[in-house]
Amino acid sequence: MKNNYLPIILTATAFGLIAGITGALFANLYNTGSGGALAFNRELNLSNYGALASNLVIRDPKKVVVNQDVKTDETIRDLRASLLSVFVKEEGADVYYELSRPFAQALAATTDGWIMAAWPQNLSEVEAKKVISEYVVIDSSRKLYEIDQVLVSPEKVGAFVFLHLKDASSLNVRRLVPDVEIKTGQSLLLATGRDSFLLNALGSKVVGTALNSSDVYPQELSLAYAESSAPAFVFNLSGEVVGAFDWQGQWLVAPELDAYWRSLLKTRSLAWPVFGVNYLNLAAVAGNEKLPEKGALLQNKAELSAVLKNGPADKAGLKYGDIITRLNGVEINVENDLALLLSSYNPGDSVSVSYSRNGTNLQTEVVLGAGK
Numbered sequence: 001m002k003n004n005y006l007p008i009i010l011t012a013t014a015f016g017l018i019a020g021i022t023g024a025l026f027a028n029l030y031n032t033g034s035g036g037a038l039a040f041n042r043e044l045n046l047s048n049y050g051a052l053a054s055n056l057v058i059r060d061p062k063k064v065v066v067n068q069d070v071k072t073d074e075t076i077r078d079l080r081a082s083l084l085s086v087f088v089k090e091e092g093a094d095v096y097y098e099l100s101r102p103f104a105q106a107l108a109a110t111t112d113g114w115i116m117a118a119w120p121q122n123l124s125e126v127e128a129k130k131v132i133s134e135y136v137v138i139d140s141s142r143k144l145y146e147i148d149q150v151l152v153s154p155e156k157v158g159a160f161v162f163l164h165l166k167d168a169s170s171l172n173v174r175r176l177v178p179d180v181e182i183k184t185g186q187s188l189l190l191a192t193g194r195d196s197f198l199l200n201a202l203g204s205k206v207v208g209t210a211l212n213s214s215d216v217y218p219q220e221l222s223l224a225y226a227e228s229s230a231p232a233f234v235f236n237l238s239g240e241v242v243g244a245f246d247w248q249g250q251w252l253v254a255p256e257l258d259a260y261w262r263s264l265l266k267t268r269s270l271a272w273p274v275f276g277v278n279y280l281n282l283a284a285v286a287g288n289e290k291l292p293e294k295g296a297l298l299q300n301k302a303e304l305s306a307v308l309k310n311g312p313a314d315k316a317g318l319k320y321g322d323i324i325t326r327l328n329g330v331e332i333n334v335e336n337d338l339a340l341l342l343s344s345y346n347p348g349d350s351v352s353v354s355y356s357r358n359g360t361n362l363q364t365e366v367v368l369g370a371g372k
Contacts, residue, residue, distance in 0.1 A: 075189060075239045076197050080140045081172040082108045083194050083233070086117050086163075089136045097138060105193055106137065106163070107233045107244070113168035114264050116257075118231030118246060119161045128152045128161065137165055140194070151270055159231070159246040162260075162270065175240045176254040176261070179219065179340060182242060188223070190232040198232070200225050202242070207337050210284040211301050214275035214313075215371055217256040218339045259343050266346065273345045274369035275338075276311025277318065278304050283334035294333040295356070296324040316366040318355065325361075326354035342368070 085102035106117035115137065123131070128150045137145045149164035165171075184205050190198040203224035212218045221243060234242045243253040263271040278301035283294045291297065298306040298313075298320055306320040307313050318324075324332055327341050328351050345351060347370035354363050 071237055072189065072199065075235070075237055078239050079174075079189070079191060079197075079235060080194060082140075082174050083191060084108065084115055084137050084139045085194055086135055086137050089134055097136075097144075099138070099142070099194065102138075102194070103135065104161075105191070105231065105233070107191075107241070108171035108173050109162065109261050110265055111169065111171050111173055112265075113165040113171065114261075115163050115165060115171070116244070117161045117163055118233070118244065119159050120231075120247060122159045123152050123161055125152060131161065131163065137163065139171075149268075151264075159248065159250075160244070160252065162264065174235070176258045177236060177240045177242050179253075179255045182221070182254065185224075187237050188242060189235045189237065190223075190228055191235065192228050192230045192232045198228060207281065207284065207340070210281050211299065212279060212281060212337070212339055213301065213304075214277045214279060214296075214339050214342055215272060216339065217253065217259075217343050218337060219253050219255070221251050221253055255340070255343050259346075262346060270372065271347050271370040272372065273342055273347050273349065274312060274371040275342050275351075275366060276308040276313040276369065277324075277338075278306050278308075279324070279338055281337055282323070283332075283337075292323060292356075294325075294331070296332050296338040298322045298324070312366050312369045313353075316353065316364045318353070318364065318366075319357070321357070323356045324353055325356055326352075328352050329354075347371075 084106040085099065086104040086106055087097045088103050090097070104117045104119050106115040108114075109116045131150045132147050135147060137147060139145070145165035145168055147163050148166040151162040182202065182205055184202050186202050188200045188202055190200055192198065201224040203222045205219065205221055207218045208220045209218070229247075231244070231246050233244045236242055241254050241257065243251055243257065245251045259272060260270050263269060277296075277298050279296040280299045282292055282297055285291070298318060300306050300320070307318050324338060326332065327336075327338065330336055330341060332338055332341070342351075345368055347368055350365050350367050352363065353366050354361065356362070
């Protein structure tokens with residue numbers, strides 16, 4: 001009798017096993033979210049198992065994760081195309097230049113041949129004239145260029161020299177990072193030479209003082225770790241320019257560089273947009289209940305007048321004690337310092353200025369001048 005039930009039991013067991021396997025397969029297909037073939041390696045979900053109940057999901061176990069070291073190496077290799085080296089010109093039939101020992105390092109500023117060189121010392125106008133005949137430039141592909149123009153940067157820019165390379169075209173120019181994208185704590189690469197890169201981070205980013213000139217870029221950067229004693233061009237890990245500093249540690253931040261590079265393209269000179277006031281950034285001070293919480297209060301700075309005589313602001317009617325509230329409709333506040341906003345304009349631009357005088361709201365137009 002028992003033997004009569006054996007086939008039935010075996011058949012039921014087989015169908016049970018088949019049903020279980022089929023159910024597991026369809027459950028796996030459902031969980032992978034795939035409409036096609038079954039995939040066992042796409043995702044391992046351990047979220048419902050005991051101590052791992054914190055929704056731990058391991059995705060794509062076979063995927064290779066690119067870490068910071070690999071990203072940094074890729075950026076460095078890419079950056080070399082934008083870096084150039086300045087050498088003292090050699091004369092003779094058997095001349096060669098040792099690439100690892102340049103006189104100065106440079107960065108492409110415009111596609112049509114302007115480069116910015118971190119010179120070892122400040123140059124006078126007389127010394128600058130000798131650069132054309134006494135130096136040559138070599139790019140990353142070992143192509144040699146003669147120099148046909150030299151611009152010595154204004155004193156406030158530091159020991160950087162702008163050189164134009166004869167017959168140069170299609171230089172590899174990097175994007176300049178706008179102010180809003182420069183973040184404290186972000187990783188930075190310091191290029192101190194064609195093959196010398198230091199990894200660092202941005203330690204702080206502040207407007208230097210509360211009392212500023214509209215005609216001087218006020219933003220200051222400092223590194224998280226000890227700064228290099230050599231001049232350096234500073235990039236983020238995407239290979240974009242954050243700034244540069246010279247042998248004295250004086251910074252040129254990317255938005256400031258942008259103003260000078262725009263001037264190079266437009267006028268072949270290094271001109272800065274001049275507004276012509278000194279002001280107190282009200283968002284950077286506290287303790288005086290009579291003052292508004294934001295705006296730019298036109299105020300004397302040391303021996304300098306709040307409104308420079310015969311300057312653009314003076315010609316537009318602005319006076320000591322006026323509070324500038326908006327520039328081309330953008331509010332002056334803790335995020336938008338007056339000088340920072342002005343750095344994005346060019347000499348000759350006309351800007352709309354909203355201001356308050358003795359409680360009365362007024363408006364005027366200021367045509368920006370050109371400063372060195």
